[in-house]
Amino acid sequence: MRKVTIGMLGLGNVGSGVWKVLQDMSQELMEQHQVQLNVKKILIRNLRMDRGLVLPEGILTTAPEEVTDDPDITHVIECMGGEQPATDYMEKALKNGKTVITANKMALALNWRRLKGAAREGKAGFYYEASVGGAIPIIRVLNDSMQANRIDTVMGIVNGTTNYILSKMTDEKRPYEEVLKEAQELGLAEPDPRADVEGHDAAYKLSILSTLAFHKSVPYESIYKEGISKIQVEDITAGRDLGFVLKLLAIGKKENGVMDVRVHPAFVQENHPLATVSGAFNAVYLHGSACGDMMLYGRGAGSLPTAGAMVSDLISSLDSSSFDAPDSAPETLEQPAVTDNWRCGFYLRFSALNQPGVLGHITTKLGEHKVSISSIVQREAVDETGVPVIVITHSANEKDVQAALLTIDPKIAQVISVLRVEGR
Amino acid sequence: MRKVTIGMLGLGNVGSGVWKVLQDMSQELMEQHQVQLNVKKILIRNLRMDRGLVLPEGILTTAPEEVTDDPDITHVIECMGGEQPATDYMEKALKNGKTVITANKMALALNWRRLKGAAREGKAGFYYEASVGGAIPIIRVLNDSMQANRIDTVMGIVNGTTNYILSKMTDEKRPYEEVLKEAQELGLAEPDPRADVEGHDAAYKLSILSTLAFHKSVPYESIYKEGISKIQVEDITAGRDLGFVLKLLAIGKKENGVMDVRVHPAFVQENHPLATVSGAFNAVYLHGSACGDMMLYGRGAGSLPTAGAMVSDLISSLDSSSFDAPDSAPETLEQPAVTDNWRCGFYLRFSALNQPGVLGHITTKLGEHKVSISSIVQREAVDETGVPVIVITHSANEKDVQAALLTIDPKIAQVISVLRVEGR
Numbered sequence: 001m002r003k004v005t006i007g008m009l010g011l012g013n014v015g016s017g018v019w020k021v022l023q024d025m026s027q028e029l030m031e032q033h034q035v036q037l038n039v040k041k042i043l044i045r046n047l048r049m050d051r052g053l054v055l056p057e058g059i060l061t062t063a064p065e066e067v068t069d070d071p072d073i074t075h076v077i078e079c080m081g082g083e084q085p086a087t088d089y090m091e092k093a094l095k096n097g098k099t100v101i102t103a104n105k106m107a108l109a110l111n112w113r114r115l116k117g118a119a120r121e122g123k124a125g126f127y128y129e130a131s132v133g134g135a136i137p138i139i140r141v142l143n144d145s146m147q148a149n150r151i152d153t154v155m156g157i158v159n160g161t162t163n164y165i166l167s168k169m170t171d172e173k174r175p176y177e178e179v180l181k182e183a184q185e186l187g188l189a190e191p192d193p194r195a196d197v198e199g200h201d202a203a204y205k206l207s208i209l210s211t212l213a214f215h216k217s218v219p220y221e222s223i224y225k226e227g228i229s230k231i232q233v234e235d236i237t238a239g240r241d242l243g244f245v246l247k248l249l250a251i252g253k254k255e256n257g258v259m260d261v262r263v264h265p266a267f268v269q270e271n272h273p274l275a276t277v278s279g280a281f282n283a284v285y286l287h288g289s290a291c292g293d294m295m296l297y298g299r300g301a302g303s304l305p306t307a308g309a310m311v312s313d314l315i316s317s318l319d320s321s322s323f324d325a326p327d328s329a330p331e332t333l334e335q336p337a338v339t340d341n342w343r344c345g346f347y348l349r350f351s352a353l354n355q356p357g358v359l360g361h362i363t364t365k366l367g368e369h370k371v372s373i374s375s376i377v378q379r380e381a382v383d384e385t386g387v388p389v390i391v392i393t394h395s396a397n398e399k400d401v402q403a404a405l406l407t408i409d410p411k412i413a414q415v416i417s418v419l420r421v422e423g424r
Numbered sequence: 425m426r427k428v429t430i431g432m433l434g435l436g437n438v439g440s441g442v443w444k445v446l447q448d449m450s451q452e453l454m455e456q457h458q459v460q461l462n463v464k465k466i467l468i469r470n471l472r473m474d475r476g477l478v479l480p481e482g483i484l485t486t487a488p489e490e491v492t493d494d495p496d497i498t499h500v501i502e503c504m505g506g507e508q509p510a511t512d513y514m515e516k517a518l519k520n521g522k523t524v525i526t527a528n529k530m531a532l533a534l535n536w537r538r539l540k541g542a543a544r545e546g547k548a549g550f551y552y553e554a555s556v557g558g559a560i561p562i563i564r565v566l567n568d569s570m571q572a573n574r575i576d577t578v579m580g581i582v583n584g585t586t587n588y589i590l591s592k593m594t595d596e597k598r599p600y601e602e603v604l605k606e607a608q609e610l611g612l613a614e615p616d617p618r619a620d621v622e623g624h625d626a627a628y629k630l631s632i633l634s635t636l637a638f639h640k641s642v643p644y645e646s647i648y649k650e651g652i653s654k655i656q657v658e659d660i661t662a663g664r665d666l667g668f669v670l671k672l673l674a675i676g677k678k679e680n681g682v683m684d685v686r687v688h689p690a691f692v693q694e695n696h697p698l699a700t701v702s703g704a705f706n707a708v709y710l711h712g713s714a715c716g717d718m719m720l721y722g723r724g725a726g727s728l729p730t731a732g733a734m735v736s737d738l739i740s741s742l743d744s745s746s747f748d749a750p751d752s753a754p755e756t757l758e759q760p761a762v763t764d765n766w767r768c769g770f771y772l773r774f775s776a777l778n779q780p781g782v783l784g785h786i787t788t789k790l791g792e793h794k795v796s797i798s799s800i801v802q803r804e805a806v807d808e809t810g811v812p813v814i815v816i817t818h819s820a821n822e823k824d825v826q827a828a829l830l831t832i833d834p835k836i837a838q839v840i841s842v843l844r845v846e847g848r
Contacts, residue, residue, distance in 0.1 A: 312568070312570060
């Protein structure tokens with residue numbers, strides 16, 4: 001029987017989950033993996049807070065060095081969240097040779113080199129399965145099951161809050177503000193929801209996913225971000241009628257060595273595997289040269305799903321030969337080429353004059369910019385302000401579409417909404 | 425740069441794929457994994473067959489010992505298929521200390537102990553990701569990402585041929601024999617289709633999946649098997665109208681230490697993640713104590729998807745510290761308790777007399793056997809033989825349902841079809 005002494009950083013939602021999983025699974029972990037896991041210290045901020053857990057006397061501490069510097073502790077589970085002080089604590093623990101397991105996508109995406117460098121310096125394992133997709137084992141799959149693949153696309157629904165909001169807006173045809181407020185009341189969205197609804201959280205995760213998928217460092221800053229706060233329910237409904245579902249997608253593509261990395265709302269066809277991922281579920285779709293299409297689906301957040309991924313990481317680390325985390329991300333400082341002129345389909349909604357020649361004007365202007373049309377729908381006017389015209393384009397360059405829209409005469413057709421369409 | 429010398433057993437569909445992936449990915453494997461893979465010998469049956477591949481002089485052989493006994497060869501990729509002689513060759517290679525990578529679910533499911541024993545004896549790695557779900561990395565996920573979970577359900581669409589046939593029957597409302605014939609003409613079903621359509625192939629895979637998920641040896645023989653050859657398109661259509669999709673499911677459940685392992689057609693609700701898995705795609709759904717619901721989806725067969733999984737296994741084997749494959753399946757001879765009285769929902773179709781009291785008779789007889797009804801639909805008579813009555817039950821014991829059906833008076837209502845309904 002191997003004994004492992006653990007230190008924990010944080011005992012909030014995820015930390016409590018880790019504690020519960022360690023208690024719940026102790027018998028199985030002994031039987032199946034011949035290991036006994038003991039938590040020696042847990043760093044918290046407030047010693048008096050009631051967490052509803054039965055904890056051994058003296059296990060809680062407010063001194064980080066009691067976790068990061070204790071030579072008895074060989075494994076540190078970081079579940080504080082936030083960039084700092086989590087990054088500093090993890091760095092210290094790694095330099096001290098402790099295996100670190102984290103769910104902290106923000107700290108990781110913003111400090112990838114620093115943390116990986118500390119792991120190398122301390123000859124320490126560094127594991128972060130729980131940082132993307134909660135319980136979904138996408139990190140392990142990218143690192144350990146895709147070696148024979150040249151991955152060209154990784155595309156995910158990786159933020160539960162926005163997926164919940166968009167699913168509700170779609171199913172119940174309710175406006176963004178109303179659904180956000182409800183999500184906040186249910187605890188599914190933060191009081192300050194910007195990290196989720198503006199796409200930052202998804203971009204942290206995309207930085208990690210695309211770095212692993214493409215074997216090139218993809219910094220958070222290089223990712224284009226657009227959130228869901230301006231989405232109008234009219235567009236969701238109109239797209240639905242045309243067979244599309246709106247999702248906040250984290251999209252990574254690589255073609256001829258050039259990256260295309262972006263987070264924005266996008267329509268996917270209703271028969272795409274990602275279209276049925278609703279509510280708080282997450283999914284990551286990928287396409288590789290050998291495997292073809294693949295998708296992993298599961299709970300993207302939550303106390304137990306995240307904690308389970310972290311404890312599984314811990315067990316894996318015990319069987320690993322390499323001190324470093326098993327990943328094939330490069331350590332070079334070379335920045336990848338990132339395009340800002342990606343290709344995808346577009347959904348365009350106009351408010352047009354109700355007179356002959358309007359559709360001709362729109363299609364001509366788009367055609368002049370090499371934007372070809374897949375379908376066009378003119379709807380009945382809802383009021384005197386204009387006739388809704390919806391255009392779905394074939395795959396086109398972002399900049400061509402933007403340029404074409406500038407040449408459409410607003411007195412003839414006003415551009416109301418521009419949304420992207422993804423698929424394959 | 426590490427050099428690895430490989431021997432291959434077989435150069436059919438999958439073997440050719442392995443050859444192509446090794447050629448195609450050689451540059452990336454050198455850059456990303458610092459490894460150079462060289463195939464020294466390939467065992468084939470017919471030296472004169474044209475495989476459309478450019479192969480080095482002298483690489484082909486008809487003598488198995490040139491692969492299994494060559495001390496230069498450290499890794500053997502088995503892609504012959506079939507139980508024998510594949511099992512004998514793999515055993516020999518393993519005992520000779522060679523890492524073996526296989527896609528052979530039949531050999532593995534029928535000779536699990538023997539092959540694992542040989543691997544132990546030869547201190548050899550034994551990898552079989554490609555044996556279940558083609559490109560879907562379900563073996564690695566079960567072994568390396570679920571350690572913190574008590575898995576209670578693993579449920580898969582793991583046979584592409586039957587999923588293709590059922591999808592076609594569903595979408596095009598065509599009878600089984602016609603769709604089977606078409607699948608045979610397209611090369612999607614074997615001339616002798618029994619291994620697929622009678623559920624044997626799915627049962628081999630379920631034996632492997634449930635052994636890994638439940639940490640108990642689950643022999644192939646203990647699995648209940650029922651195929652799709654008697655499925656009537658009327659039932660698929662009637663189920664569809666009620667919101668269900670028919671799939672050939674490989675179902676493994678464990679409750680209070682008792683296994684429930686079976687392969688049979690089953691309805692799943694149309695919003696279940698498995699319902700949208702159509703055509704030749706495969707998917708494995710599982711439920712664990714920490715992760716909750718999870719699903720992996722991808723190409724279940726095919727030359728490149730299978731080959732990619734095998735080459736990824738090979739690369740993983742190079743980084744592994746343990747000589748044995750990373751799995752937590754037990755080596756004990758203890759047989760698990762397997763129930764033949766599982767619980768699930770049922771779809772029952774009757775041909776009933778068109779007179780008062782018939783529905784009362786059916787519901788009374790079911791009720792007397794503790795089978796409660798979720799919904800009941802009486803349809804218009806299509807001819808004079810009787811009125812179609814369809815009953816969907818709540819979860820009930822298999823034996824109670826079978827017993828209840830025996831008490832229904834065939835002069836009042838004849839039992840036409842009995843299908844199971846799965847979900848969670």
